[in-house]
Structure formats: C-alpha cells, structure tokens
Amino acid sequence: MKNRKGRKGEESRKRLLKVAANEFSIRGFHDTKVSTIVKRAGLTQPSFYLYFPSKQAIFEELITDFHSRVRHLTESLLLESGIKQTDVSNRVLSAVETVFQFLAADLDLTRIGFFLNPDAKQMKKDLAMVLKDNLEAEQRLGYFRSDLDMETVAECLIGIIEHLTDSHLLPGSKDPASLAAQVVNLLIYGMLPNQGALQKRGDIR
Amino acid sequence: MKNRKGRKGEESRKRLLKVAANEFSIRGFHDTKVSTIVKRAGLTQPSFYLYFPSKQAIFEELITDFHSRVRHLTESLLLESGIKQTDVSNRVLSAVETVFQFLAADLDLTRIGFFLNPDAKQMKKDLAMVLKDNLEAEQRLGYFRSDLDMETVAECLIGIIEHLTDSHLLPGSKDPASLAAQVVNLLIYGMLPNQGALQKRGDIR
Amino acid sequence: MKNRKGRKGEESRKRLLKVAANEFSIRGFHDTKVSTIVKRAGLTQPSFYLYFPSKQAIFEELITDFHSRVRHLTESLLLESGIKQTDVSNRVLSAVETVFQFLAADLDLTRIGFFLNPDAKQMKKDLAMVLKDNLEAEQRLGYFRSDLDMETVAECLIGIIEHLTDSHLLPGSKDPASLAAQVVNLLIYGMLPNQGALQKRGDIR
Amino acid sequence: MKNRKGRKGEESRKRLLKVAANEFSIRGFHDTKVSTIVKRAGLTQPSFYLYFPSKQAIFEELITDFHSRVRHLTESLLLESGIKQTDVSNRVLSAVETVFQFLAADLDLTRIGFFLNPDAKQMKKDLAMVLKDNLEAEQRLGYFRSDLDMETVAECLIGIIEHLTDSHLLPGSKDPASLAAQVVNLLIYGMLPNQGALQKRGDIR
DNA sequence: TATGAATGAGCCTTCATTCAT
DNA sequence: TATGAATGAAGGCTCATTCAT
Numbered sequence: 121m122k123n124r125k126g127r128k129g130e131e132s133r134k135r136l137l138k139v140a141a142n143e144f145s146i147r148g149f150h151d152t153k154v155s156t157i158v159k160r161a162g163l164t165q166p167s168f169y170l171y172f173p174s175k176q177a178i179f180e181e182l183i184t185d186f187h188s189r190v191r192h193l194t195e196s197l198l199l200e201s202g203i204k205q206t207d208v209s210n211r212v213l214s215a216v217e218t219v220f221q222f223l224a225a226d227l228d229l230t231r232i233g234f235f236l237n238p239d240a241k242q243m244k245k246d247l248a249m250v251l252k253d254n255l256e257a258e259q260r261l262g263y264f265r266s267d268l269d270m271e272t273v274a275e276c277l278i279g280i281i282e283h284l285t286d287s288h289l290l291p292g293s294k295d296p297a298s299l300a301a302q303v304v305n306l307l308i309y310g311m312l313p314n315q316g317a318l319q320k321r322g323d324i325r
Numbered sequence: 326m327k328n329r330k331g332r333k334g335e336e337s338r339k340r341l342l343k344v345a346a347n348e349f350s351i352r353g354f355h356d357t358k359v360s361t362i363v364k365r366a367g368l369t370q371p372s373f374y375l376y377f378p379s380k381q382a383i384f385e386e387l388i389t390d391f392h393s394r395v396r397h398l399t400e401s402l403l404l405e406s407g408i409k410q411t412d413v414s415n416r417v418l419s420a421v422e423t424v425f426q427f428l429a430a431d432l433d434l435t436r437i438g439f440f441l442n443p444d445a446k447q448m449k450k451d452l453a454m455v456l457k458d459n460l461e462a463e464q465r466l467g468y469f470r471s472d473l474d475m476e477t478v479a480e481c482l483i484g485i486i487e488h489l490t491d492s493h494l495l496p497g498s499k500d501p502a503s504l505a506a507q508v509v510n511l512l513i514y515g516m517l518p519n520q521g522a523l524q525k526r527g528d529i530r
Numbered sequence: 531m532k533n534r535k536g537r538k539g540e541e542s543r544k545r546l547l548k549v550a551a552n553e554f555s556i557r558g559f560h561d562t563k564v565s566t567i568v569k570r571a572g573l574t575q576p577s578f579y580l581y582f583p584s585k586q587a588i589f590e591e592l593i594t595d596f597h598s599r600v601r602h603l604t605e606s607l608l609l610e611s612g613i614k615q616t617d618v619s620n621r622v623l624s625a626v627e628t629v630f631q632f633l634a635a636d637l638d639l640t641r642i643g644f645f646l647n648p649d650a651k652q653m654k655k656d657l658a659m660v661l662k663d664n665l666e667a668e669q670r671l672g673y674f675r676s677d678l679d680m681e682t683v684a685e686c687l688i689g690i691i692e693h694l695t696d697s698h699l700l701p702g703s704k705d706p707a708s709l710a711a712q713v714v715n716l717l718i719y720g721m722l723p724n725q726g727a728l729q730k731r732g733d734i735r
Numbered sequence: 736m737k738n739r740k741g742r743k744g745e746e747s748r749k750r751l752l753k754v755a756a757n758e759f760s761i762r763g764f765h766d767t768k769v770s771t772i773v774k775r776a777g778l779t780q781p782s783f784y785l786y787f788p789s790k791q792a793i794f795e796e797l798i799t800d801f802h803s804r805v806r807h808l809t810e811s812l813l814l815e816s817g818i819k820q821t822d823v824s825n826r827v828l829s830a831v832e833t834v835f836q837f838l839a840a841d842l843d844l845t846r847i848g849f850f851l852n853p854d855a856k857q858m859k860k861d862l863a864m865v866l867k868d869n870l871e872a873e874q875r876l877g878y879f880r881s882d883l884d885m886e887t888v889a890e891c892l893i894g895i896i897e898h899l900t901d902s903h904l905l906p907g908s909k910d911p912a913s914l915a916a917q918v919v920n921l922l923i924y925g926m927l928p929n930q931g932a933l934q935k936r937g938d939i940r
Numbered sequence: 941t942a943t944g945a946a947t948g949a950g951c952c953t954t955c956a957t958t959c960a961t
Numbered sequence: 962t963a964t965g966a967a968t969g970a971a972g973g974c975t976c977a978t979t980c981a982t
Contacts (some may be wrong), residue, residue, distance in 0.1 A: 126965055150355040154952065164968050169953065209517075241491065265518045272489075272507045273516065279488025280481045287446065287480060302477045310515025311478065312414075313470045334941065359977060369943050371979075380977065539962065560765035564956060574964050576958075585956065651902065675928045682917045683926065685902060686895045693894025694887075696856065712887045720925025721888065722824075723880045740942055769973065779947050784974065 133171045135161040140178050145228035148236060149179055179232075186233025187243065193222050194250045207212065208263040213304040215254075216281070220296030223285050231290060244282070248274040277307065338376045345383050350433035353441060354384055372526050384437075391438025393450065398427045400457045413468040418509040420459075421486070425501030436495060439487065449487070453479040482512065504513040543581045545571040550588050555638035558646060559589055589642075596643025600653065603632050604660045623714040625664075626691070630706030633695050641700060644692065654692070658684040663719040687717065748786045750776040752896050755793050760843035763851060764794055794847075799849025802858065808837050809865045823878040828919040830869075831896070835911030844904060850896065859897070864888040892922065 139160045143152040154175050158168050172178040197215055223230045234240055251274035258264055280303055288294035344365045349356040359380050364375050377383040402420055428435045439445055456479035463469055485508055493499035549570045553562040564585050569579050582588040607625055633640045644650055661684035668674055690713055698704035754775045758767040769790050773783050787793040812830055838845045849855055866889035873879055895918055903909035 129966060132485060132966080148355075153950095165952085166969085167953080167967055170966075244488075245492070262518065264516045265514070268511065268516065269507060273511055275488060275492060276485045276508060276511060279485040281484070283449075283480060283484025283487055284477075292493070295949070302474060303481060304480055306473065306512070306515075308516050309470070310511075310517075311469045311473065311513050312515075313467065331941070337941080358975090370977085371944090372942055374942070374978070536962070542962080558861045560763075563954095575956085576965090577963055579957070580962070620737040654898075655902070671929065674926045675924070678921065678926065679917060683921055685898060686918060686921055689898025690891045691894070692898055693859075693890060697860070697890060712799060712884060716883065716888055716891060716925075717921070718926050719772065719880070720921075720927075721883060721923050722925075744945060747945080768971090781948085781975075782971085785945075790973070791955055 129171075132161065132163060132167065132286065136163070136168065136171055136178065137182065141182050141226075141228040141232060144179060144182065144236060145231040149175075156242050163309065182229060182232050183237045183239075186237070189222070189229075190233070190243065191249065192246065193219065197250065208258060209304060210310045211258075212308065213300055216277070216304055217297055217300035219281060220285070220300050223281070224289050224296050227290055230285065244278050248278050251277060273307075277303075278309075284296070334376075337366070337372065337438065341368070341373060341376055341383065342387065346387050346431075346437060348460060349384060349387065349441060350436040367423040387434060387437050388442045388444075391434045391442070392448065394427070394434075395438070396450065398424065399452065402459070413463060414509060414513045416463075417513065420507055421482070421509055422501055422505035424486055425490070425494065425505050426486060428486070429494050429501050432495055435490065439490065449483050453483050478512075482508075485512075534576060539581075542571070542577065546573070546578065546581055546588065548590065551592050551636075551638040551642060554589060554592065554646060555641040592642050593647050593649075596639045596647070597653065599632070599639075600643070600657065603629065604657065607660065607664070618668060619714060619718045621668075622718065623710055626687070626714055627707055627710035629691055630695070630699065630710050633691070634699050634706050640695065644695065648652055654688050658688050660683060660689060683717075687713075690717075744786075747776065747778060747782065751778070751783060751786055751793065752797065756797050756841075756847060759794060759797065759851060760846040772940065794839035797844060798852045798854075801852070804837070804844075805848070805858065805862065808834065809862065812865065812869070818833050823873060824919060824923045826873075827923065828915055830893070831919055832912055835897055835900070835915050838896070839904050839911050842905055845900065849900065856922040859893050863893050866892060878889050888922075892918075895922075 136157060140152070140157045143157055143160070152175075154165060154168055157178075158165050170177075172181070194232055198217065200211075200215065200218075223234070233243070237243070248271070252270045255264065255270040255273055259266060259268070264270075283297050284294075285304070288299060289296070337467075341362060345357070345362050348362055348365070351357075357380075359370060359373055362383075363370050369396050373383075377386070402423065403425070405420065406418075426441070438448070442448070453476070457475050459468065460475040460478055464471060464473065464475055489499075489508070493504060494501070546567060550562070550567050553567055553570070554599065562585075564575060564578055567588075568575050578588075582591070607628065610621075610625065610628070633644070643653070647653070658681070662680045665674065665680040665683060669676060669680055674680075694704070694709050694713070697707060699706070751772060755772045757773055758775070767790075768797070769783055770780060772793075773780050783793075787796070810880070812833065815826075815830065815833075846856070852858070863886070867885045869881065870885040870888055872879060874883065874885055879885075899909070899914050899918070902912070903914060
C-alpha cells in the first residue's frame with residue numbers, strides 16, 4: 121500500500137534502461153546520445169539525470185546487469201554438471217545450448233556485455249575458467265582425451281560461441297538449439313570420418 | 326602539379342598511418358584524437374589534412390590495407406590447398422598456422438581490421454566462405470565426415486581464430502605455431518578419447 | 531485561507547532559514563543549492579517553494595533580517611552616545627565592543643549580511659554615517675582633534691571592524707571585548723609613544 | 736627574428752585576460768560566462784580553450800598575477816623600510832601611499848585578487864605579517880608605543896586599506912595620496928587632541 | 941610542405957523551478 | 962503541509978576541420 125518511491129519513476133527508469141540498451145547496441149557508446157535515449161523514452165534530458173548520474177553510468181549499469189546474469193548462468197551450469205549423467209556429449213550439448221539460449225534472451229544486452237563492454241575480455245576469461253574446470257573434471261573421469269589442454273578447449277568454445285552469436289544469433293538467422301547441436305557435434309567427434317562416432321552422433325540430434 | 330613524389334611528404338604520410346594505426350588499436354576510433362596522432366607524428370593538425378581528407382578516411386585506409394592483405398592471404402591459402410597433400414590434418418594445420426602468422430604480423434592492423442572495423446563481419450564471412458570451399462572439397466574426397474555442415478565448421482574455426490587472436494596473439498602470450506597446433510588437434514580429432522586418433526596426433530606435435 | 535499559523539509550517543520555514551543561512555555562509559550564493567538546503571532541512575524541493583518564492587528570495591530575507599538587526603544596533607548606539615559620559619575613550623570602547631558583540635551573535639548572518647550581500651557597501655556607508663555623526667558631535671565638544679575628517683575616521687573604523695570580524699571573529703580566534711580594546715587603544719592614542727596617553731591607556735586595559 | 740609562438744596568439748591571449756578580468760570584476764566568477772568573455776575579445780568559444788584549459792584556470796591565472804605583483808610590492812616595501820629615514824611618519828605614509836597606488840593601478844585585478852579570490856584571507860594574512868615585522872622593528876627602535884600589539888595594528892591597517900579601497904579607490908572617489916595621508920594621520924597621532932602632534936602633522940600634508 | 945590561429949557544431953550536465961497528486 | 966516526477970534554460974567544454982600565410 122505505501123508503495124513509496126513510486127511506480128511511475130520505476131517505470132521511467134526501466135524505460136530508459138531499455139531504450140539505452142537498444143541505442144548502445146545499435147550505435148555503440150559514443151554515437152549514442154543522451155538526447156536520443158531520452159526522446160525515445162518520452163522524457164527530457166534532466167529526467168535522465170534523475171535516474172542515472174551520467175551516460176557512462178547507465179552504460180555500466182547495463183554491463184553490470186549482464187555480468188550478474190552471466191554469473192547466474194555459470195552457477196546453473198555448475199549445478200547441472202554436478203548431476204550425474206550417463207552421456208557426456210548430451211551434457212555438453214545441453215550446456216552449450218543453455219548458453220546460446222541465455223545469449224539469445226536479450227540481444228541488446230548481449231551485444232553490450234559481450235561486444236561493447238571494454239572489460240569483456242576479462243569476463244570471457246572468467247567464463248573460460250569455469251568451463252575449463254568442468255571439462256577437466258570430466259577429463260579426469262576419462263570422458264575426454266587426456267592430452268587435450270582444457271584451457272584452450274574452453275577458449276575455443278568461447279570463441280565459437282562468441283562468433284556464432286555475432287554472426288547468427290544476433291541477426292536471428294539461426295536458433296540456439298541448432299547452433300549448439302552443430303558446435304557440439306564438431307567438437308566432440310572431430311572432423312575425421314571415424315566409424316565409432318557415427319552411432320553416438322545420433323544421440324545428439 | 327600533384328607531384329606525389331615528395332620524399333618528405335611520403336614519409337610524413339607513412340608516419341601518420343603508423344601512429345594512427347597504433348592509436349586506433351589502443352583507443353578505438355572515437356577515443357583517438359587527430360590532435361594526438363599529429364603530435365606523435367611530429368606534425369600539426371593542418372598537415373594531417375594534407376594527406377588525408379578526414380579522420381574517417383585514414384581509418385578506412387588502414388582497413389583497406391588490412392583488407393587487401395587478407396585477400397592475398399586467402400589467395401595463398403587457395404593455392405596451398407590446391408596442391409595435393411597426403412596428410413589432411415597437416416594441410417589444415419599449415420593453413421591455420423599461416424592465418425595466425427598473418428594476424429600476428431601487424432598487431433595494430435589486426436586489431437583495427439578484425440575487431441574495430443564495423444564491416445569486419447562481412448570480411449569474416451568472406452573468409453569463412455573460402456575456408457568452407459576448401460573444406461567441402463576435402464569433404465567430398467572423403468577426408469572429413471560427410472555429415473558435417475562445413476559452413477558452420479568454417480565459422481567455428483573463424484570464431485576460434487578470432488578469440489585466440491584477441492586473448493593470446495595480441496597480448497603476445499602464445500605464438501602462432503602452438504596456437505594452430507592446439508586448435509587443429511582439437512578440431513580434427515574431437516574431444517572423445519578415441520583410439521585411432523591417438524597415433525595421428527603425434528604427427529602434429 | 532492563508533492561515534499562516536500552522537505550527538509545523540512555521541517550524542519548517544524556520545529550519546529552512548537556518549540551514550540556508552549556514553549554507554550561504556559556507557558556500558556563498560551560487561554554490562548553495564536549493565536541493566542541499568531542503569535535504570538538510572528534511573524537506574523536498576517543492577516544499578521550499580511553499581515558503582519562499584525563490585532562492586534569491588530566501589537570501590534576501592536573510593539579508594533583510596540582518597539589516598533590521600543592524601538598524602536596532604545603530605539605534606542603541608545613538609541612545610548610548612546621547613547619554614553623557616565623562617570618559618570619551620570608554621564611550622568609544624563600549625560602542626565598538628557592542629558592534630563586535632553584535633557581529634559575533636550570529637556568525638552565519640554576519641557573513642551573509644556583511645560579506646556576501648551585494649549591497650553591503652551601502653549598508654556600511656550608512657553605518658559609517660551614524661558613526662560619523664556621533665564622532666563629529668564629540669569632536670565639536672573638543673574631545674577629538676579638530677583637524678580629523680570624521681567621515682574618514684568612521685570609514686577606517688568600519689574597515690577595521692570588517693577585517694577583524696573576518697579574520698578573528700568568524701573563525702573564533704579572538705573575542706569581541708579584546709578586539710574592541712585593542713582597536714580603540716590604537717585609534718584613540720595613535721602609534722607614537724606620547725607621554726600623556728600612557729596614563730589614560732590604563733583605563734582601557 | 737624567429738619569434739615562434741606568434742605575436743597574434745599572444746595578443747588574443749592578453750585580450751582574453753583583460754576582458755576576463757573586467758568581467759570577473761564586475762560580475763563575479765559564476766555570473767561571468769565564457770561566451771561573454773570570448774565575444775568581447777572578438778573570438779569564439781573554442782579559441783578560449785586554445786589559451787586556457789578552463790574558466791577556472793583563467794580566473795586563477797589572474798589571481799596568480801595579482802599575487803606575484805603583491806609579492807613584488809612587499810619586497811619593495813621591505814627595501815624601502817631598510818633605508819634609514821629620519822621621520823617615521825613619513826616612512827609609514829610613503830608605504831601606505833605605495834600600497835594604495837599599487838591597488839589603484841589595476842582596479843579589475845585588485846577586485847579579483849583582493850575581494851573575489853577565495854584565498855584572499857591567506858594573502859591578507861601574509862601581507863599583515865610583512866607589515867607587522869616592519870612595524871615591530873621600528874617599535875624596538877622606540878618609534879612606536881611599546882605596548883601596542885603590532886600584529887593587530889597591522890591587521891587594522893589592512894582592514895582600513897581594504898575598506899577604503901572598496902569604498903573610495905575602486906569607485907574612484909578619492910586618490911591614493913589623500914587616502915594615505917588621512918589614514919596615517921589618524922593612526923600615527925590618534926584621535927585625541929594632543930598638542931605635540933599638531934606640529935608634526937604638518938609634515939604629512 | 942608546413943603551421944599558427946581560429947571556428948562550427950554539438951554534447952553532457954546542472955539547477956532552479958513547477959505540475960499533479 | 963507535503964512530495965514524486967518532470968522540465969526549461971543555459972553553460973562549459975571538445976573535436977574535427979579550415980583559413981591564411
């Protein structure tokens with residue numbers, strides 16, 4: 121009832137974030153003008169500064185948003201991988217698909233957090249480390265070749281995800297599920313035509 | 326009249342390009358100031374406009390430079406792949422290493438052409454197509470699994486190269502040869518511990 | 531309708547005046563922000579305009595306050611000087627001390643009315659005139675050197691009071707009584723080591 | 736011959752300083768707009784920033800100017816006082832007159848350095864200390880009453896100078912010489928009608 | 941070939957003030 | 962009596978670019 125610090129303000133703030141995300145995503149930081157954000161949000165410039173101390177600040181808030189979502193994602197991936205599963209490739213597939221799904225959920229934010237964020241490098245490195253830990257655990261269980269450097273594998277995966285996100289997810293030309301399937305099929309079985317793999321491939325899709 | 330042969334002028338021009346490449350690479354387009362470029366090049370602002378019609382123009386010239394180098398690269402890759410080779414994996418390895426070497430040759434230019442260039446997407450797509458053609462040819466010869474969509478494979482490779490360039494080549498933490506070896510080992514043989522591959526892997530490293 | 535008797539309102543108004551005086555005194559007119567005043571007074575911006583039509587207005591009200599207090603002061607000084615006193619120097623001393631005491635009573639207001647007020651010049655001139663009249667009266671009675679231009683003397687006194695207020699009263703490093711004593715001792719007897727004065731000086735301190 | 740860093744720029748810079756001094760002096764810091772300064776100097780806004788990094792900076796340069804002039808003044812006063820002179824009052828008179836003349840030389844700068852400068856207090860304190868040292872030296876020689884606290888005397892003198900500057904020098908209603916004469920006459924001989932002084936007073940004016 | 945000097949255009953930000961409740 | 966939300970108006974500053982020499 122005493123919903124102080126009102127509803128309307130909260131909505132204006134959200135609208136600003138939404139519009140800003142879109143503008144940044146399309147135009148990048150510098151070519152995004154506060155005046156445009158505000159116009160699209162149906163407000164005037166001073167109102168912007170009612171909710172955010174600066175243009176830089178709203179940009180960083182979006183990045184932080186993305187960051188915390190990424191954290192949740194990695195946590196859920198860890199949980200998932202903790203659960204015993206018989207089929208490794210299905211495990212990996214599901215993880216990769218989850219990531220693509222996550223990245224597809226808010227394209228503007230993904231562009232900002234993944235491609236515009238000047239500190240994206242670090243974040244990707246963190247992500248790679250989580251992946252690496254998972255992969256190494258499974259490697260120790262004999263599910264993966266023991267001579268692979270899982271750090272590099274993780275980084276390759278990140279690179280793949282990054283690029284496919286940019287080239288197919290953001291433009292909307294492919295969906296998370298099929299991207300994941302193809303990536304995992306490639307990484308798990310490799311490019312060589314080896315017989316044993318062919319049967320298992322059926323399991324994935 | 327438009328005697329473009331003045332020795333001094335030509336040198337000033339080159340200095341500007343060099344410095345600009347470095348500034349753009351470090352700071353990005355917007356945060357690079359013409360005033361800084363000319364200062365570092367030992368010139369004054371009007372001199373800049375003696376050689377380039379605008380800041381945009383020098384940026385684009387650098388991108389075009391990179392572009393034409395990329396074209397040479399792909400041509401040489403095509404040639405290379407035309408030559409018959411017995412070992413596929415070595416063929417791929419050599420190609421990937423060539424690419425990494427190319428990207429390592431001029432880091433500033435690589436950052437600009439590969440990461441700052443707003444049209445990098447298209448260029449990467451072109452590159453992917455060349456790769457794809459190569460791969461499909463070999464696929465038809467039975468060297469690669471027939472169920473793989475080589476376009477996606479090509480894109481994955483691009484993604485990997487892109488990311489490893491950003492995370493290890495530009496910072497100088499790994500060299501082209503070892504990066505190539507690891508990537509190819511992964512892609513060719515996959516992650517599963519399959520027996521047949523183990524012997525061949527020895528060929529690469 | 532315009533029932534100005536609301537207790538709470540009256541208190542809010544007073545709080546605003548108090549806080550504003552302090553802020554103006556510390557920061558000056560321009561660097562004092564309405565937003566700060568209301569925050570410190572525990573109110574919101576629109577409330578401010580319930581009590582004062584503008585920032586300028588509250589500033590002027592403070593100045594007017596100071597003004598009217600000054601008027602009371604000068605009146606009391608006139609009364610005092612009307613009373614016959616045998617010792618001139620004690621008369622002067624008492625007057626000067628009264629002034630210092632007055633200025634010390636509300637330091638914020640003194641800073642505003644005396645140093646920040648753009649019309650302080652006029653007010654000081656008025657004050658000087660009152661002083662001058664007093665001094666000239668006593669001069670005619672032979673208490674002071676007849677060749678002195680009492681207008682200048684009055685202005686010197688004002689200048690002294692002004693400066694000592696700024697340098698010692700506002701920071702609290704000296705008290706009104708001792709400041710007054712020193713000033714009057716100087717002005718009455720001058721700087722030269724002349725015999726006759728030495729005895730009388732004892733009267734002052 | 737090689738008068739690099741040209742004449743024209745130097746002139747623009749000086750014009751800006753001149754105009755700025757006048758604007759600040761009339762309007763104070765906040766109400767002085769860069770746009771006005773620049774307009775009056777026959778330039779456009781960006782040119783301003785060719786010569787000064789900010790509005791604050793030009794203000795501070797003016798203050799620093801004033802400061803260094805004050806330093807020269809005090810040095811010359813020290814020199815002067817070193818020279819043996821028979822008549823103390825003439826010594827003091829000459830010093831005070833020099834100060835008034837100095838303050839009258841550039842009224843805009845005086846207003847800025849003396850009244851607008853937020854650090855004027857410190858500067859006045861420094862000035863007072865120089866005066867005090869001088870006065871105490873003469874006091875030890877028996878020229879002044881030994882019971883006077885010369886620090887206070889110095890401060891009174893500063894206060895007088897300050898006020899008369901504000902009330903008569905800046906408006907141009909009195910000249911340095913006559914102001915000095917009256918001030919010194921008052922301070923040296925005091926207000927009481929004492930015989931001995933009357934002859935000497937003739938020396939001053 | 942080069943530069944000292946200058947500017948057009950525009951963006952971010954601030955602040956006193958008001959509207960609607 | 963009070964406030965959440967919003968704004969009109971303006972100012973400082975930056976930067977790519979040009980003029981005149």
